[in-house]
Amino acid sequence: MTRETAIRWVAKPLVFASALIPLAWVAWAAVSSGLGPTGPLGANPIEYINRFLGDWTIRFLLLALAVTPVRGITGWTPLIRFRRMIGLFAFFYACMHVSSYIGLDQFFDWTEIWKDIDKRNYITVGMATFVLLAPLAATSTKGMIKRLGGKRWTRLHKLIYVAGIMACLHFYMMRKGVQLEPIIYASICAVLLGYRVAAHLKKKARAGKAENPDRAGAGAGAGHR
Numbered sequence: 167m168t169r170e171t172a173i174r175w176v177a178k179p180l181v182f183a184s185a186l187i188p189l190a191w192v193a194w195a196a197v198s199s200g201l202g203p204t205g206p207l208g209a210n211p212i213e214y215i216n217r218f219l220g221d222w223t224i225r226f227l228l229l230a231l232a233v234t235p236v237r238g239i240t241g242w243t244p245l246i247r248f249r250r251m252i253g254l255f256a257f258f259y260a261c262m263h264v265s266s267y268i269g270l271d272q273f274f275d276w277t278e279i280w281k282d283i284d285k286r287n288y289i290t291v292g293m294a295t296f297v298l299l300a301p302l303a304a305t306s307t308k309g310m311i312k313r314l315g316g317k318r319w320t321r322l323h324k325l326i327y328v329a330g331i332m333a334c335l336h337f338y339m340m341r342k343g344v345q346l347e348p349i350i351y352a353s354i355c356a357v358l359l360g361y362r363v364a365a366h367l368k369k370k371a372r373a374g375k376a377e378n379p380d381r382a383g384a385g386a387g388a389g390h391r
């Protein structure tokens with residue numbers, strides 16, 4: 167089997183199926199317990215479902231952000247082939263999270279939902295994060311990359327960094343007070359974004375040296391003195 171066949175017909179379907187396991191589990195738990203307070207979802211199943219889906223949204227978002235650094239560190243280039251799928255799963259779980267909030271938590275009471283978005287800051291931030299993710303999902307196809315052009319597409323998709331920061335902020339604000347879990351997620355996000363800043367600075371320094379080899383040589387000479 168070639169590497170291409172293995173990625174396309176084994177690894178990708180496996181990643182796809184694995185990404186659906188959390189949703190399948192929570193759907194099974196909700197249906198089997200009839201959303202009752204004594205089932206596996208605890209005393210408040212609706213809150214459990216909403217939080218569970220929020221957790222998986224932020225996990226997939228951070229996983230998508232982790233692809234480039236992990237590829238850079240390990241040198242395992244095929245990893246990039248999974249980035250789009252993982253990013254789309256982040257958006258998919260965000261849709262499920264928002265749907266559970268609108269349908270199960272608020273019973274489609276749009277006036278109440280609007281008030282909530284306006285009043286509770288963490289919901290405003292969550293909504294803004296969701297709005298940022300939507301154009302990224304909509305432009306994730308090869309056709310859209312072609313239509314936008316590589317440069318514009320790359321610039322637009324930098325919004326994922328802002329979305330990552332805002333998702334962590336939404337989590338931190340929602341939990342109220344200093345709690346370990348949101349801090350862990352925010353730290354992971356900081357490391358993943360920090361890696362990019364460091365890589366960017368390194369690239370710039372290298373480009374500067376290539377543009378000005380005399381100065382680079384002089385600098386190196388000065389160092390030896």
Ligand code: HEM
Pocket residue numbers: 213216217218220221223224227260263264267289292293294295296299333336337340
């Ligand atoms: C893509 C963006 C989003 C991400 C990554 C995200 C993630 C999260 C996370 C991690 C939690 C906490 C779960 C826990 O405590 O374990 C949470 C809670 C919550 N999110 Fe989001 N969220 C997003 C967007 C939204 C949006 C758009 C809304 C509503 C319009 C929303 C409404 C809520 C609510 C109501 C809770 C707390 C529920 C409760 O009090 O139990 N989120 N979210």
